Amino acid sequence: xxxxxxxxxxxxxxxxxxxxxxxxxxxxxxxxxxxxxxxxxxxxxxxxxxxxxxxxxxxxxxxxxxxxxxxxxxxxxxxxxxxxxxxxxxxxxxxxxxxxxxxxxxxxxxxxxxxxxxxxxxxxxxxxxxxxxxxxxxxxxxxxxxxxxxxxxxxxxxxxxxxxxxxxxxxxxxxxxxxxxxxxxxxxxxxxxxxxxxxxxxxxxxxxxxxxxxxxxxxxxxxxxxxxxxxxxxxxxxxxxxxxxxxxxxxxxxxxxxxxxxxxxxxxxxxxxxxxxxxxxxxxxxxxxxxxxxxxxxxxxxxxxxxxxxxxxxxxxxxxxxxxxxxxxxxxxxxxxxxxxxxxxxxxxxxxxxxxxxxx
Numbered sequence: 001x002x003x004x005x006x007x008x009x010x011x012x013x014x015x016x017x018x019x020x021x022x023x024x025x026x027x028x029x030x031x032x033x034x035x036x037x038x039x040x041x042x043x044x045x046x047x048x049x050x051x052x053x054x055x056x057x058x059x060x061x062x063x064x065x066x067x068x069x070x071x072x073x074x075x076x077x078x079x080x081x082x083x084x085x086x087x088x089x090x091x092x093x094x095x096x097x098x099x100x101x102x103x104x105x106x107x108x109x110x111x112x113x114x115x116x117x118x119x120x121x122x123x124x125x126x127x128x129x130x131x132x133x134x135x136x137x138x139x140x141x142x143x144x145x146x147x148x149x150x151x152x153x154x155x156x157x158x159x160x161x162x163x164x165x166x167x168x169x170x171x172x173x174x175x176x177x178x179x180x181x182x183x184x185x186x187x188x189x190x191x192x193x194x195x196x197x198x199x200x201x202x203x204x205x206x207x208x209x210x211x212x213x214x215x216x217x218x219x220x221x222x223x224x225x226x227x228x229x230x231x232x233x234x235x236x237x238x239x240x241x242x243x244x245x246x247x248x249x250x251x252x253x254x255x256x257x258x259x260x261x262x263x264x265x266x267x268x269x270x271x272x273x274x275x276x277x278x279x280x281x282x283x284x285x286x287x288x289x290x291x292x293x294x295x296x297x298x299x300x301x302x303x304x305x306x307x308x309x310x311x312x313x314x315x316x317x318x319x320x321x322x323x324x325x326x327x328x329x330x331x332x333x334x335x336x337x338x339x340x341x342x343x344x345x346x347x348x349x350x351x352x353x354x355x356x357x358x359x360x
Contacts, residue, residue, distance in 0.1 A: 015229035020238055027228060033120045033226035035343055038156065039213030040115045043207055047111045049202025051104050053170060056195045062100045066093070066356060149223070153317070167204045171197070261305070264336060265312055267298040273355045274313040275319045277327035282306035284313065285330075285340070294339040295348055319355045327350075 019027075027033065052059075069092060172179075175197070181192055232239075268274070271284035272295070284299040301309050313320050326347050333341050342350055 015231050015234075016226070017230045017232060017235050019228040019230055020235065020332040021231065022238060022348050023112075028121075034220045035116060035119050036213055036217035036220045038160070038216040039119070040112055041211030042211075043115055043195060044108055044112045045202065045209060046206030048104065048108045049199055049206060051107045052202075053195060056104055056191075058103075059100050059114070060191060062096060066176070068098050095167075128191070152219075154218065160209060163212070164205045164206045167208055168201060171201050171204065230338040264299040265308070268309055268312050271298050271315045271353060275317055275327045275330060275351065276306065276310060276322050277324045278321060278322040281307060281331050282309040282313075282325045283327055283330040283334075284309055284318075285348065292339065294342075294345065295352070296339055297330065297334045297336055300334070300336060302331070306357060319358060321351050321355070323351070340346060 027344060052310045056199070068260070070089075077142050179191070185193065268284045271286045274282055274284045282300065282305075283297060285295045286298045287295040299309055310320060312318075329344060330340065333344075
């Protein structure tokens with residue numbers, strides 16, 4: 001007899017549903033989102049070489065000034081190579097290095113930050129700083145090393161090396177003879193040649209990495225969407241957490257209704273009169289001329305609840321007045337704790353006058 005398997009038992013475990021907005025928000029709070037480092041690196045490299053080319057004049061002038069400063073100090077070694085003189089030299093060198101490299105570093109850093117914000121938005125999370133034993137677990141480490149993602153990253157790194165190597169090789173092959181002429185050039189021409197060579201190689205390598213980065217961006221987005229997919233059971237559980245379990249909500253509403261009914265029954269004991277239709281509707285009114293400008297509805301109900309209101313009224317010797325039309329109007333137009341509408345003042349006043357006359 002062939003074996004039969006109920007595949008439905010395994011169906012809910014498959015992550016076939018896209019991630020919900022709540023899960024995305026929770027992951028975002030933990031700092032988990034997709035980001036293409038290759039795209040950031042490509043644009044940063046391109047911006048770095050362009051900035052270097054544009055700032056090369058400023059940097060060369062700064063280097064010349066620094067060299068002149070040191071050559072001038074070498075002419076007076078006795079005066080300058082004292083404790084104070086050496087300290088001044090180090091301070092000058094430190095300030096000069098910072099002033100020459102800071103503009104380039106700022107441009108590259110700002111572009112890198114801007115690209116990360118563009119891809120993922122601004123995220124501040126300390127979750128990645130928390131200690132996690134899985135990070136030092138050798139078993140988990142081997143799994144990460146031989147995972148599909150690691151293989152894809154290795155293939156991508158290999159492709160980047162090949163592309164950048166090809167760019168450098170083609171440039172050197174194209175300008176092979178110009179490198180032999182460097183020895184015949186002046187200092188300014190050598191700097192210009194080197195600057196142009198760096199710019200050309202940087203632009204071509206940067207553009208190649210940007211192409212890889214764009215492809216990697218779409219791959220990272222697809223891979224992230226696949227990794228955060230949810231099973232149907234997870235969707236149900238999340239719905240229960242956010243919207244509440246229907247059975248629990250029903251029990252809570254039932255408990256709230258019972259508490260509200262008990263409170264209403266206590267308030268009905270203070271009522272002046274109960275108006276009925278006579279069996280299906282009952283509305284209890286209370287009037288305190290010192291506190292209220294008009295009678296207040298302290299209880300109302302239909303069918304079984306109306307019968308309970310009438311029973312409480314009878315037990316507490318509260319007059320019950322049958323008025324079908326007025327009972328319907330009070331039930332439809334008022335809520336518990338509200339004053340009666342002005343158009344019912346006259347009718348209620350007549351009933352209250354009748355009730356007060358009975359009490360006297």
